[in-house]
Amino acid sequence: MLEDALATGLGRVAFALAFTAVLVTATGPAVENFTLFLLGGATAVASALAGSLAVSQVLEQRMKVMPTTASGIWLLCLSVAAFASLGLSLFLPVAVDPVLIRTVTDLTLVLWAPAAASGLVAVLYYRERSVLVLTVTALMTTGAFYWLLAEFVFEGH
């Protein structure tokens, strides 16, 4: 199936994007440029999307907009909550209780991770083929991976 997906136009685009993402992501920390690192993340999201669409094309699956599985619905709800928490943590005034800031920041992390996991379960295990779920899963999973990676490659920042 992977060979068939790579033979399609979308598959080749996904491969090229993945290769670019690896290069840009590795270059970012090497030259201490965080924007380049984030650009690598954005390229990885585009690659994941193109790749999953290529696989759907090969399997001749009909794409829907809205999720059809319970995991897909949970992914969307958790993602909305995670982004709301992230927005709140960014716009909280500096003068508020530091414990509140820490709790809201931790809440973003503990909402983001299960959102990515439920999206992956929906797409990989329950064969969810919703454009919305594929897009949000690619975004949340790559976001979680780059978040974790940044903790190591930009240590102390």
Place this chain on the structure above:
Amino acid sequence: MATAIKPHTGIGRWAVLFGGLLLVELLAATAIGMAYEPGRGIADFVLPYGHAWGATAAVAMVLGLIGLLHYAERSVTNIVAMILGFLVLAMILLPPTYY
């Protein structure tokens, strides 16, 4: 209906996998922490480094909950993983009044 030990759905297996990972993380942290600072309890090592296993705990809890609510996953290991995730999350997110 007899309650199974092992999960029978895909999401249940994922929840148990993350629950196991969480347990390993907690035990490793406690073992390493107690080797360096003997005499202190598990909470002293679990709470200050909540970022490290908060994500694993949240995944175990949410996947366990989805399995329980939507996929009739009522295996013992799934419920244990869910409760463990919930307890660790509660420890991390509640304000650290003991400091």
